[in-house]
Amino acid sequence: MTSWLLGTSILLIHLLGIVSAIMALMSSRTSQGAVAWIISLLTFPYVALPAYWFFGRPRFYGYVSARGQRDTILRRVLVRYRDNVLPHVASSSNADIQAVEQLAMMPLTHGNRAALLINGQATFDSLFDGIERAEHYILMQFFIVRNDALGQRLQGYLQRAARRGVRVYFLYDEVGSRKLGEGYLNDLIGEGIEVSAFRSSRGFKHRFQLNFRNHRKVTVVDGKEGWIGGFNVGVEYLGEHKRHGAWRDTHLKLEGPSVLGLQEAFWEDWHWATGEVINLNWLADTSPTTDHHVVIVPSGPADRQDTASLLVQQVIHSAKQRLWVTSPYFVPDQGVQDALRLAAMRGVDVRVMIPERPDHLLVFLSAFSFLPDMIRAGVKIYRYLPAFLHQKIILIDNDAATVGTVNLDNRSFRLNFEITAFIPSQDFAASVGVMLENDFAQCRRVTIDEINQRPMWMKVVSRAAYLMAPVQ
Known part of the structure; x- marks a missing residue:
């Protein structure tokens, strides 16, 4: 028996x-x-x-179903919001911009102000000031929130906002913030703050969907100001952690109609996590000081297409003079690798900036498998020396730039919920160019000899790590 x-x-x-x-x-x-x-x-x-x-599941099926429900539950709100934005939509005959709009399923808007926030102090000073200005509501989501000195400062700002009558909605990823602790969350809830995990495995039939994560970092205040970029909440992002040391990252502050694009992405995530339809301001304000054009591009495993990968390929193909890329985790899929090589072959100044010191060994080792072919094709690879590099930036010629949460790896392309601001405005691109020139000045360039001289055991390990890239 x-x-x-x-x-x-x-x-x-x-x-x-x-x-x-x-x-x-x-x-x-x-x-x-x-x-x-x-x-x-x-x-x-x-x-x-x-x-x-x-x-191994390729799609976030629960979220796909929720989107179907949204078509009946939330459609009237969404249509009304889009109607409000119509006066601020910027028509463009540029096919490259039109392709990004189709990928985003959101329009290009004008009347925005996009301001770079370089490194942690500038980012959290701006974010905390925005929380202090909130009059009606705050929407906040992060992949990682830690109960350390910075996390407690954020908690204090949110609690004070709630005490003065501001509605606060706080969304976190249960994997990224697994060490946050119930005490931290209960302290927020005790002040009347609405708190939820993203709950990727919500419900019996979705219980196996543990590999999907919400990697977005979005804050919206009153539908008028928004923040997006690479920063999570923890002292390491201020360069105050012994293991990581100094930290190089970039965030973005937005004002204008594009903030409603950030708000819509949060609104949809909150609806998935809680089933609630929250009442928000959908009237667009324009910036009185600048006129940046912006498209907000949400992406994730519930999309019908690989939005993040296609967005990266699109901006690479559109480059004519220069394409500068920064990514802490650089294991792009074959389509992006081919696009980078072809751009270099047609004479574009293609530069890729990656960290000198890794914080993810498998990703670090994987890169050695494909870097030789990229270098031979003319792609210039740089390693940033002074700090751990965590920013996710693409500069396209002198015309456009992207800032967001997407790393150039399979997880960001296909497994994570991400969000990117595509900004086809020359003066914004110029400010990104100045910032990246300063960063490249603190890098060393990787040579083909350096890679070829690795011992055989490292070549074997690197190849094995690369084979695992699609299932990370």
Whole structure:
């Protein structure tokens, strides 16, 4: 009886491995990912099966369903909001901008002010000042929130806002903020603040969706001011952590109609997490001082297309003179790698800035597998020396730039909810260019000899790490 039960269990596991391998074949977003899962599921299903069901699902199906519900529950609000924005929509005959609008499913707006916030002190000073100005509501979401000195300062600002009658909605990712602690959250709730985890595995049928994360960092005050960029909440982002040391990052403050794009992304996330439809201001204000054009591009695993990857490929293909990219985690998919190489081959000054000191070993090792081909094609790779580099910036010629949360890796392209501001305005691009020139001056350029001289064991390990990139 025992041997019969054991044999039946083994047979069932292998049958489930075959079924799951077929599912991986039909649904994986990359051929590399499909091959990795199929081989694992067929040869060693005992380990691969639970890994696939927890980490291998290609779409965030619950969120897709919620979007379908939104079409009936929230459509009237959304239509009214879009009607309010129509006077601020900037028509453009530029096909590159039109492609970004289609990817974003949001319009290009004018009458915005986009201001760079360089490093942590400037970012949190601006953010806390904005919280102090709030009169009606604050929308805030971060991937990581820590209960340390900076997290407690943020908590204090939010509590004081709630005490003066401001509605506060606080959304966090349960994976990124897993160490936050109930005490911190209860202290917020005790002041009347609405708090929710993103809850990627909400409900019985979505319980395996643990690999999807909300990596967005968005704050909106009264529908008039917004913040987006690379910063999470923790003292390491101020350069005050012993392990990480100095920290180089960039955030963005927005004013104008584009803030409603940030607000819509938060509104949709909050609806998924809580089922609530919150009442917000959907009347667009214009900036009295500048006129930046902006498209807000939300992306994530509930999209019908790989929005983040396609956005990056689009801006690369549009570059004519220069394309400068910064990313802390640089393991782009084949489409982005090919686009970067082709841009360099057609004479574009393609520069990629990555950290000198890694904080993710697998990603760090993976890069050595494809960097030689990129360098041979003319792509210039730089490593930033003074601090850990965490900013996510793309500069396109002298005409446009992006600032957001997207890293150039499979997780950001296909597994995370992300958000990017695409800003096709020359004066904003000029300010990004000045900032990046200063950063590149503090980098060392990676040479092909440096990579080729690695010992054989490191080449093997790097290749193995790269093969794992699609399933990270």
